[in-house]
Amino acid sequence: MIPRGADGIRHLAARLVADIAPRAGDSYTSADLNMMALLVTMVAQDYDRVADVLVSDYNDICEIFHEALPHLDDAALASRMESVVGLNAPSLRVHDQSTRTDAALRVLIELHAAIEDLEDHGLPWAARLNGRIWAYLARYVARRTYQMDG
């Protein structure tokens, strides 16, 4: 176990760029190594944040579902939302957390489409909820943003 894994992975990327890629025998291999180094820097960022990203996403989506449920007439959609709210991931492993968040995202997409239609009918609560979903999507995108040098 490497507790400071993100730092360690970043060091590997730096070594690839500074020491190994310059010794590549041809431009194709050099380009390949530099791309791998870039990927490794992204892996370093994900290593540190992925659990937080997945759990935060799930919790945000559940809050949106709680707010939407009292307004929805679509019983089938409401049932799917309630199922998601009650989901327990079998472990804290990334794969299990990812599966649970993906399940929540799929139902959120359905809800978003339904809310857009309801907003078109001039329902104020739908407009408010649509705004909340977009605010969540902004957080969803921000959580996945890679910080790159240059």
Next chain:
Amino acid sequence: MTTRAQTLSRCLSDYLHHTWQSPTDVTDLARIPGGASRETWRCVARAAGTARGLIVRIDPLSSLIDTDRRTEYLTMEAMYRAGLPVAEPLLLEEDSRWLGRPFSISAEVPGCEASPEGIPAGHRVTMGRQLWCLLGEIARLDPLALGLDRFMSLPTVATCAMEQLEYWRKVIVDDELHPNPVADAAVRWLLKHPPPPPQKLSLVHGDYRTGNFLYTPDGTIKAIVDWEMAHIGDPLEDLAWSLDPLWHWQQPELAGRLLPHAEAVRHWEEASGIELDVEAFRWWRIFASLKGMGIWISSSEDFHNGASKDPILAIAGWLMTDRQQQILLDYLRPAPTRRFHEVMK
């Protein structure tokens, strides 16, 4: 030289000997970095006392884009005949027995660079003018007069936008590894706000942007490359793709890192004879970002499933998806930050 290159040299020599009916020696074979849709090699072929630089594009086991080599080759032929700057297409070989996979060969355009990073600062404006004037010239061409409908499907002005949308929507649905709520919202918006029909149907390059042309150090664009996504459609599709913020991420004020956006549009309008319809253009800009998502999602799927271990596919799937989502979000959210909106005309 790697074992792969040695084998390839020998196989290419055999193929060219057979095709040209003259003993041919293939040397200086080197893989060109950056090509994501085909495996691209440069070499020199010597036959009958003449040496010629060649570019060999071999079908990949997997690539960023599932494309049709015949469409690419025949489009290049049509463009070459029309006098547009493209590498001269020489041979299309669809029989896998020669190199293990189908491939095409074109003439090397000598003395050129392709890297956007290498563009001399002093030549940016003139190269930008060339880039969008050339795109306007392509838009002005009549696809039927060029015979493109012999190998491309011919949409109508009423259907071309939705056909493209359906194609890329399906790519996303088929290839996504995780749900994509922003891309899904984009699809719904595009379906709900169809664009007006184009003023004309044109040849659409499909990936027209900085990075897909060859230039000489004096700032002359010598060849437009990567025609594998060419089709007939709305000329605004290429304009929108060429102006997608992804291509000027570090310098958002410069279209394709070359010149201000309004100038790019003006050059295109003058060369194409088409006046930009701002509302239609908005639709095509959002579509362009959705198409980008489709390409990055598809490449990510190939990498994830091990169909290809090429790191460029992984970068597309991670970094490009991240950035394209930021762009789409800003286009669509009710309270945009307008980080990317200034570039609209």
